[in-house]
Amino acid sequence: MKNFEFPHRRRNPLSGEWVLVSPHRNNRPWKGAVEHHSDPDLPSFKQDCPLCPKVERANGEANPDYANTFVFNNDFAALLPDSEEITSAEDDLMQAESAQGCARVVCFSPRHDKTLPELTLHELTQVVSTWKSQYQELSQDYACVQIFENKGEMMGCSQPHPHGQIWAHHHLSTEVEREDVHQAGYYLQHGRPLLADYIERELDQQSRIVEQNENWLAVVPFWAAWPFEILLVARAEVADFTQLNQVQERDLAAILKNITTRYDNLFRCRFPYSMGWHNAPATGQDNRHWRLHAHFYPPLLRSATIKKHMVGYEMLAESQRDLSAEKAAELLRQVSLTHYKEKHD
């Protein structure tokens, strides 16, 4: 591995994109932006939080006095079910198409102050089964059901009450289509799902594993772009949420708790990230090449207030990282599995 200490590139086989790795660069002094450390002590309930139980939302409806998770239609949805068809002329330089769909909000629990790692295993299992039932429902109508969470102000989250979102639509998104093409191409060549082969390599090599159980494997992928990026993959032949059994759901709750606890403990803060699920397209196509997985994209690099900026070079050329995937996995393995806040409770 000696030559991996020099600048090199690694290729993401799911997207076909390369990442520039400059492991020597993490030592440079940082005089740039320092983020504001936002780890407020939140109250367990907030009168004016539109996600808390019994509070009235923008549309005049009051939330129910919910006990576990609660799902509602986004009052400011980016997608609408009945938007008009685009009738613009065919032009390969100005291609447009209408986009019909819906957007929902998933409150993880009634508690305003509990993020995923702070929920009990039982509560986390409720989150997983809500994702599953939402996916089951929405994939009847929509080919592409994007379940995701933006965690923390740094990731554009505009409501502190812990929640995720689901945006669903008929078309396949750019990323899902790209991953579909690459997984299908691999299957054609090797007769095996790309991610099935990939997780075997990771289990062999061990160096990038962060967490594992019977049904799930979490690694800092070989091609990670974000400093502490994680790829979470189903170990069984599961292409989407509808195929998960109860044991797989329970194991998913367990590994989610461990991943997010390690994240929070790394810099002793509510570790911001965007995460989301890539389910196989619900188009009726043969999905044997696809494996259900989630990506975690966290921005922090060196501390609770210094993040990696994906800017000029990254936007115009390709992602660049300052520490190796192996080093990041090692740092995540080293921290405790007891959440840093637990001691104070």
Add this chain to the structure above:
Amino acid sequence: MKNFEFPHRRRNPLSGEWVLVSPHRNNRPWKGAVEHHSDPDLPSFKQDCPLCPKVERANGEANPDYANTFVFNNDFAALLPDSEEITSAEDDLMQAESAQGCARVVCFSPRHDKTLPELTLHELTQVVSTWKSQYQELSQDYACVQIFENKGEMMGCSQPHPHGQIWAHHHLSTEVEREDVHQAGYYLQHGRPLLADYIERELDQQSRIVEQNENWLAVVPFWAAWPFEILLVARAEVADFTQLNQVQERDLAAILKNITTRYDNLFRCRFPYSMGWHNAPATGQDNRHWRLHAHFYPPLLRSATIKKHMVGYEMLAESQRDLSAEKAAELLRQVSLTHYKEKHD
């Protein structure tokens, strides 16, 4: 255009990526992160700024007492000229290759306090000819010479002294390769460069034009992802910086001044962005399909302190925007061409 008021998608023909446009969504209330308004009154010279004339840098060298632009090797380069060859086994799930190259810093002027729109036309012409001569030199050795600027702390800029960077390497970056494939494909089909045809459409339609002169056209492209994104295209048959003549250089300085002045005047702040040039690959290949262009990716959405976050949905699915490209171009056309700070000088 009525149906463009509903959610729809537009396709970027340079990258093949789609963008979700939700024009109705800009009205939603914003309770998320508010950026810190960083528009400090900078001194014209700073003793401890490693980019100011005569100051000693990290490596012990003192900067010359330069008068126009000044270029030096990045003391913390992400690329090194003599990194070792990767000898790892061929594996299509863990592909890696060595990356040799160099990274330079381009100080735009000796003045610590003058950003691009605040430079004179003469000074801006110096910046353009520095880009050109650097490109000429580096493209002898490297196939891919990425010239860019990260402006503002929000864009990860770690030195307030106005400057850009150049990262050059043998391999083609992911983005340049992608644009090369799409432009070559279009040329094969139509016998004309993609961007040549595209700017004709824009000149016909007018609605997305921000600035133009004899040699350059600046538009908010039909497929813009960032709220006030700009695509700046050479109108003549120019594939890279080596082919620019003096009139084209002077016209480039002029349009740069106008673009960046409009940006600053929009929210009366030093408008942050990442910008950079896409030159044709310097591989010796036939580049008739390629047209020299720059992308400006600015994050601000509603004010000097509220930005667009490209997060969960955007990272996992595709970019999403909250106002139309046409509206953004209109807003940029409406502001003055006199820089808001000029009056106070």
